[in-house]
């Protein structure tokens with residue numbers, strides 16, 4: 001843990017967003033993670049993404065479970081709302097919070113252990129319910145916080161720091177999300193902010209559940225030779241299928257690409273994501289094809305990254321499906337929220 | 353781009369901007385750290401090696417280091433470097449035993465003309481080599497302009513006595529009241545192996561206007577200050593006008609107040625942005641009630657009944673373009689009544705005692721031709737330094753000239769070519785102590801610059817010798833020392849170690865660092881994480897990184913040396929290392945120049 005405090009001074013010419021804030025004003029507490037942890041880079045990418053969206057800090061709700069990855073919500077946007085749930089239980093907290101107030105921007109940050117081991121059931125149901133949130137898995141293949149045991153995302157054959165190979169097959173959160181009908185599924189790498197930042201922004205603006213699996217090396221327990229989640233291995237086996245640019249509502253699309261090379265997806269709030277296919281045959285709107293593509297690439301030893309699948313999620317989104325009130329519950333008058341014993345009696349009478 | 357050559361001795365030196373700007377390259381951050389640790393004697397000795405007169409310079413140095421100080425980049429005001437130097441000098445222990453000692457005579461004799469800072473530095477550097485150094489001084493006191501012109505309320509005599517005394521007691525043969533009236537005679541009869549001319553720029557400039565010769569109340573500034581220093585002048589009229597607005601003018605106006613003047617006006621020809629005086633000298637004068645009047649060009653002295661009663665001025669208006677004067681216009685005439693006028697419009701060299709047939713060439717302004725590196729004149733064995741070499745400068749330049757001339761003299765006397773100079777060298781040493789421990793105080797303190805306490809206005813005019821500045825209190829010293837960014841604790845990068853995790857990029861508070869694809873300088877500048885402010889600040893570019901072949905780029909400009917990049921680096925690819933620049937002096941490596949502790953180990 002670093003003993004030095006990050007000084008308050010900043011470069012005087014840092015660009016300002018629509019709110020007149022600089023990137024520095026979206027930072028949080030000083031990280032207590034190991035020096036060089038991929039998670040810190042993801043934090044920096046989230047800071048950059050929130051700044052770029054000109055998000056008011058109080059518009060953001062940060063949610064997490066337990067793990068090094070789950071600690072990171074403390075390290076960005078200190079003015080946001082936040083909830084640190086018990087291990088693997090963040091999805092239900094997020095679902096509840098979102099049900100109560102649909103106006104906030106929900107960002108969940110979790111780990112492969114938190115989400116794919118202990119919390120797998122919770123994650124599955126949040127996807128299934130299509131909770132309107134961005135769900136970031138900082139995936140390092142181990143339980144970092146408890147000193148590097150294999151997690152459920154560890155690949156077959158990957159070696160632990162002590163040299164033992166993993167024999168159990170991994171859960172791939174991207175395939176899982178595709179299976180469960182997620183409408184925004186992406187994969188990225190902590191060491192590639194150019195790819196990650198627009199994905200985060202698009203994910204925050206997506207209406208419905210957005211999952212980004214971020215390969216985020218554990219520098220202390222899983223960055224050695226023989227690991228399939230090290231910095232070096234990730235860089236070598238990283239295959240970007242689609243490049244995404246996020247274009248905020250007010251801005252124009254600057255460059256025109258030839259027909260077929262790029263597709264523009266308009267998000268619910270009017271912002272757009274321009275997708276540039278690096279693999280000409282790839283179609284990110286086709287869920288089945290996406291599944292197939294990932295499997296085939298994996299067999300060749302490559303991890304597909306980029307915005308793997310995107311579709312309109314607004315119709316099946318939690319609130320739409322349950323026809324809930326548009327007003328956040330904290331603004332619904334108490335008499336309407338709790339109409340009293342007489343109203344309850346009337347309701348019960350209908351079931352007699 | 354080509355990877356940066358960090359092995360060049362100037363590479364890290366340039367980051368230590370204060371030291372780079374100091375003519376004598378004083379290791380500023382090192383002594384500030386020593387002061388912060390309460391090690392005043394050590395801090396004094398670090399200073400003395402480079403600048404010879406820390407107590408004097410801690411009061412009156414022109415401080416080229418301060419405008420260069422990098423603190424001034426991240427905040428309004430630089431570190432009060434000069435005032436910290438004074439703290440070391442005021443609070444140190446007795447140091448004589450630790451200063452260089454004279455060596456056994458080497459049989460060579462050197463004459464220095466003038467006992468100003470330039471000559472005294474030559475003596476300081478040559479005595480430990482065994483030279484017999486004779487210093488000829490025309491006046492009855494040593495120190496040159498430091499004694500005769502810088503007023504005692506800025507620089508007390510005891511400080512001069514102490515620091516000059518250390519050199520004289522080393523064994524210099526100081527001959528006071530001994531003007532050199534003929535260099536020819538000195539060269540012919542003296543038996544000197546080398547002569548150093550450190551006679552200064554002793555002539556104050558004249559202002560030839562009607563009435564100039566009709567009153568004895570019109571004075572040349574430097575002569576007038578001299579007369580005050582020697583006690584010959586003890587009073588002045590009620591209304592005093594100072595012509596000129598350089599540092600001499602500032603000393604004249606403040607001296608006039610102490611001799612009893614009621615109203616003192618400094619009459620400037622131009623407007624404030626063109627003033628030559630340092631900002632702090634202007635502030636000090638104005639805070640004592642001196643009025644500075646701009647855009648007044650003197651035209652004639654007004655003499656009535658044989659008495660000086662005023663000075664006639666043209667009041668001017670200037671036409672400016674890009675801050676430069678492109679035209680002027682006279683608005684009206686104005687007569688300013690006065691009792692005394694002090695002319696402080698500049699100084700010149702004068703060498704009436706140097707015969708022109710000695711092989712020493714002069715240019716058409718009667719300035720000797722002096723080599724700017726070796727300080728040798730066109731006659732081998734005759735060297736010039738200080739104000740005598742290139743006209744009026746300041747004390748710290750005089751000291752540096754003295755150091756360089758001493759190197760030349762030592763080479764000359766051994767028959768070595770003077771143009772070959774000893775090289776600068778640089779050394780690096782890590783400041784990492786443990787996992788999260790660094791042997792320097794790296795926390796950034798946002799405190800603004802401290803102000804030195806002054807003697808109360810009413811008090812300070814009672815006697816001319818009352819030193820106005822009191823020096824920092826212990827609390828001020830601690831805070832001011834903390835403001836230093838430790839620019840000599842360098843960020844040193846090792847490309848083969850980097851795993852490109854981005855930790856350093858993400859943590860740097862001022863966004864100095866970028867990892868990006870290699871390219872031309874223009875391309876790299878375009879991809880920096882934060883915009884480049886200064887095109888003059890060279891970019892650091894690493895060798896290609898192992899995993900992606902990209903490069904690490906650092907824009908040194910705003911780095912605060914917080915060490916966070918090194919602290920957050922998992923592989924120690926970044927390290928914080930103290931850079932020491934080795935500045936050669938004539939007596940380096942001589943046992944006589946080493947500290948007692950070093951002498952034992954040698």
Ligand SMILES: Cc1cc2nc3c(=O)[nH]c(=O)nc-3n(C[C@H](O)[C@H](O)[C@H](O)COP(=O)(O)OP(=O)(O)OC[C@H]3O[C@@H](n4cnc5c(N)ncnc54)[C@H](O)[C@@H]3O)c2cc1C
Nearest residue numbers: 466468469470490496497531532551552738739745746747
């Ligand atoms: C009013 C005033 C204020 C100043 N304030 C500052 C300041 O605050 N800070 C700063 O850094 N600088 C200041 N300076 C400048 C500084 O004093 C000089 O640049 C510096 O003293 C030059 O040193 P020097 O050794 O070259 O010569 P000097 O200091 O001029 O010494 C030359 C010596 O040589 C002697 N001499 C000359 N001719 C002969 C001869 N023929 N025989 C024997 N002896 C001879 C002179 O009597 C004199 O003692 C000031 C100058 C003036 C005029």
Ligand SMILES: Cc1ncc(C[n+]2csc(CCOP(=O)(O)OP(=O)(O)O)c2C)c(N)n1
Nearest residue numbers: 067068069087111112113114142143144145
């Ligand atoms: C109910 C419960 N079981 C077990 C633990 C111990 N535990 C803490 S963190 C963690 C795994 C975290 O792994 P991951 O989510 O991948 O986070 P990482 O540290 O790798 O970022 C475990 C098993 C716990 N805190 N609570």
Ligand code: SF4
Nearest residue numbers: 034037068144218219
């Ligand atoms: S243990 Fe691993 S995951 Fe946890 S902070 Fe350290 S590097 Fe990151």
Ligand code: SF4
Nearest residue numbers: 860911912914915917
């Ligand atoms: S020491 Fe490192 S982290 Fe600190 S300002 Fe300099 S480059 Fe940035």
Ligand code: SF4
Nearest residue numbers: 850851853854856921
């Ligand atoms: S922290 Fe160290 S290893 Fe990581 S990118 Fe910076 S220099 Fe490289």
Ligand SMILES: [Mg+2]
Nearest residue numbers: 111112140142
């Ligand atoms: Mg993990």
